Amino acid sequence: MPNNENDIVELGPVFAQKDPRNWEFHADMNHDGAITISDVDNWAEWIFFYPGDWLIKYLTNDMNAVARFFEISYNDYGGLLSGIISSVCWLAILFTVGAITLAVEDWFNGK
Numbered sequence: 859m860p861n862n863e864n865d866i867v868e869l870g871p872v873f874a875q876k877d878p879r880n881w882e883f884h885a886d887m888n889h890d891g892a893i894t895i896s897d898v899d900n901w902a903e904w905i906f907f908y909p910g911d912w913l914i915k916y917l918t919n920d921m922n923a924v925a926r927f928f929e930i931s932y933n934d935y936g937g938l939l940s941g942i943i944s945s946v947c948w949l950a951i952l953f954t955v956g957a958i959t960l961a962v963e964d965w966f967n968g969k
């Protein structure tokens with residue numbers, strides 16, 4: 859991220875904005891003062907997009923030239939790019955957990 863006011867002007871308003879994502883889990887996701895069924899889809903969205911949004915945050919904050927070249931910014935949180943990255947990440951986690959489960963099962967069965 860830009861370190862001073864001159865950098866903000868140079869990079870433009872998209873790169874100068876504050877990170878809009880809530881990185882900490884709060885059960886009351888819609889901030890209406892109660893934990894209800896309306897919060898559940900927000901929980902699912904929050905956890906599903908976490909990996910993709912995290913990579914977008916990393917690129918935007920720490921690899922600014924790459925993010926700028928690919929026109930990646932905080933505006934991409936929860937979007938197609940984040941969804942694709944998140945899907946790949948969750949599938950990799952799913953396959954890893956499945957492989958570990960099968961390996962442990964084989965080990966207990968003496969195979």
Ligand SMILES: [Ca+2]
Binds near residue numbers: 888889896897
């Ligand atoms: Ca709520």
